[in-house]
Amino acid sequence: MADKFNRKDLLLLFLFSPGPTAGEAEPINGRTRLMKLLYLLQTESSTIKLLELKKAYDFKPYNYGPFTKDVYDDLEFLENVGLIEIVNKGYASPVEQNEGEKVIDDTSLGDDEDASILINEESYKLTSRGLDFTKKKLAPTVPEQVIKEIHNLKTKFANMPLTSVLRYVYINHPDSAQNSKLKHLMSTR
Secondary structure (H helix, E strand, C coil): CCCCCCHHHHHHHHHHCCCCCCCCCCCEECHHHHHHHHHHHHHHCCHHHHCCCCCCCCCEEECCEEECHHHHHHHHHHHHCCCEEEEEEEECCHHHHHHHHHHHHHHCCCCCCCCCCCCEEEEEEECHHHHHHHHHHHHHHCCHHHHHHHHHHHHHHCCCCHHHHHHHHHHHCHHHHCCCCCHHHHCCC
């Protein structure tokens, strides 16, 4: 029996949700932010269970908390089929830079270990095709509680400073921060 929803559907629903300004399909700025918000969605809501999503993201502790390359793979797929747009916003913050380097390190086939690659910060948003698909075909099939949980999480965290998002994740999910380069964020002061 096939699962009703998959991880890509979760990403589309997340990007479809209004955020802090209550605008339709507010984009998410920054790959690290998106990664942490998807982690929180999986760990602090009943979304995965309600969607009967059996293959959720498998986050592992990394330099800046929970990480999985699968998010990037799914984003690339959704961009390739024209459902999302990834907009370059200039050079990334050091945190974003490090996570981007992790993806490159894990997939690199070259021998040039000294190459310095500058990663750009990206904004993730639905295309008009993605908005139409999510609004008409995907969202109507999703339990209202899932829509509400996604909206609440996105509203709370989407415009919060990245260090505040990381601090929240580290304090509330310390196992996910065990390899972090920013352990000082685990302080509750």
